[in-house]
Amino acid sequence: MNDRRAADDASASSDALARWLADAAGAKSVRIVGYARLGGGAIQDNFALEVDVDGGPWHGAHRWVLRTNPPSSVTASASRADEYEWLRVAHDAGVLAPKPLFLCRDPSVLGREFFVMERLPGVAAGHRLTRDASLVPDADALVFALGANLARIHSIRPSTPRPSPAGGRGRTPTSSAPPSDNPALVTIATYREWLDCLDDAYPALEWGLRWCERNAPSEYDVTLVHRDYRTGNYLVDDGKLVGVLDWEFAGWGDPREDIGWFTARCWRFAAREREAGGMAAVEPFLAGYRSVSSRSISRADLDYWQAMAHIRWAIIALEQARRHRREPSLELALTGRIVDELEYEVLRLTGSHAT
Amino acid sequence: MNDEPTHDRDVPDAASLLTSAREALLADVMPSLDASSRYTALMIANALAIAARDIALGPDALRQEVERLRPLATESVAPSDPDTVDVHVLRRIVAAAIRAGRFDDAPHAQSLVTALTRIAEDRLAISNPRALRE
Numbered sequence: 087m088n089d090r091r092a093a094d095d096a097s098a099s100s101d102a103l104a105r106w107l108a109d110a111a112g113a114k115s116v117r118i119v120g121y122a123r124l125g126g127g128a129i130q131d132n133f134a135l136e137v138d139v140d141g142g143p144w145h146g147a148h149r150w151v152l153r154t155n156p157p158s159s160v161t162a163s164a165s166r167a168d169e170y171e172w173l174r175v176a177h178d179a180g181v182l183a184p185k186p187l188f189l190c191r192d193p194s195v196l197g198r199e200f201f202v203m204e205r206l207p208g209v210a211a212g213h214r215l216t217r218d219a220s221l222v223p224d225a226d227a228l229v230f231a232l233g234a235n236l237a238r239i240h241s242i243r244p245s246t247p248r249p250s251p252a253g254g255r256g257r258t259p260t261s262s263a264p265p266s267d268n269p270a271l272v273t274i275a276t277y278r279e280w281l282d283c284l285d286d287a288y289p290a291l292e293w294g295l296r297w298c299e300r301n302a303p304s305e306y307d308v309t310l311v312h313r314d315y316r317t318g319n320y321l322v323d324d325g326k327l328v329g330v331l332d333w334e335f336a337g338w339g340d341p342r343e344d345i346g347w348f349t350a351r352c353w354r355f356a357a358r359e360r361e362a363g364g365m366a367a368v369e370p371f372l373a374g375y376r377s378v379s380s381r382s383i384s385r386a387d388l389d390y391w392q393a394m395a396h397i398r399w400a401i402i403a404l405e406q407a408r409r410h411r412r413e414p415s416l417e418l419a420l421t422g423r424i425v426d427e428l429e430y431e432v433l434r435l436t437g438s439h440a441t
Numbered sequence: 442m443n444d445e446p447t448h449d450r451d452v453p454d455a456a457s458l459l460t461s462a463r464e465a466l467l468a469d470v471m472p473s474l475d476a477s478s479r480y481t482a483l484m485i486a487n488a489l490a491i492a493a494r495d496i497a498l499g500p501d502a503l504r505q506e507v508e509r510l511r512p513l514a515t516e517s518v519a520p521s522d523p524d525t526v527d528v529h530v531l532r533r534i535v536a537a538a539i540r541a542g543r544f545d546d547a548p549h550a551q552s553l554v555t556a557l558t559r560i561a562e563d564r565l566a567i568s569n570p571r572a573l574r575e
Contacts, residue, residue, distance in 0.1 A: 125477075278540070286529055286532060286533075287529070287532040287533040287535075287536035287537070288532070288536060289510070289532055289535045289539060289553075290557045290561060292535075292536040292539040292540050293539050293544070293553060293554065295540070296539050296542070296545070300545065416481070417484060419488070420487060420488060423491055423569070424568070424569070426561060426564040426565045426567075426572075427568065429561050430561040430562070430572065430573075433554060433557055433558045434558075436554075
């Protein structure tokens, strides 16, 4: 039902989109040759956009991605404008990610905010990458590159000077205020707020949060964190990392949060025994990270931030399950049923050293 | 479960219907599907399996959860209060007590984690038995 409505929206507004793109690209005109929904985004709507640009710096044929808001979204999700800015900041810092091209904040064009970015080749599907060894002949090299790329994201700090983008569209993402306290504690407070918005209470998640609160790291950095850096959200082409997708949750935080998320058991797909995202052991991933960053990551750090990762995913999964009430979907409904497994993992990670 | 009304003895019950539906989907329908429909069919098969296990195990798991949460709730509020058998109320009492730090010390933490792990295992036996380890 949503597919059909979005497609109707798209055809009704394709003229407006073509005119807007021509203006944004400084072209005489833009012809939209292809416009099709891309699979995989449970939270955002992505469309493959193929265009013929006539005149200006973009003259020629291009394959882009148009990314826009779905009819409803989860608490953690930022606006398209914020996501566009983080993507631009990261791309400028040499992070492998799709190059952001144009941002449209005018809802009269498509009915919602959207941005356009370059379309990278490759496979992202986690269940394929973790099963089909022919897609990743050298998994150690891939996770090394993923570690190095993550460390490049974490080299961006609130104090990092940022050039204003061409055209004077520079802005600071509204989600950009750096935390004034230990980011782990700020994160715990946020998760409690999210839990308090649910109809039921979750003792196992509360236990996990209390454990994380009492064991919060005393020393920390504040850097850019991606907050969804995991298998399924990066593209692998010809066995190599080409770019990290889905920047909608990016913001300032403790860089170890991303490392826990990437290595968490819940994001290992078909290969639960391979700690680095179901692709390889954790050592080559951390070696890649260390090739760019001097930050050291201990086993205790991994356990702590993996517990935090499972708590986060459990709460988001509960929100998606609630979304199923408004937008019935088998995928969202089943997401609600993975919460049991996530709670079990939180207890396993925190229970052996209970206090 | 002896106190609950039983269904017909000769006719398959709800769990049995769901199990048969799942087997027919996987054996007869799956092979003729293309890749994207196959993904949907696998999700349907998974949903049918969870529903069948929930019918079989859910009521008992819920009763067990109440029994496991009650002593924890009794410890954490005024002793007269939690005579309730409403699992949602018990979850809320225990969750609030955890957040307030009433299970911080080692013996309390240990009995809490043991109880919560049993509850999680019972629920996992319904939603994803393969995830149960050790």
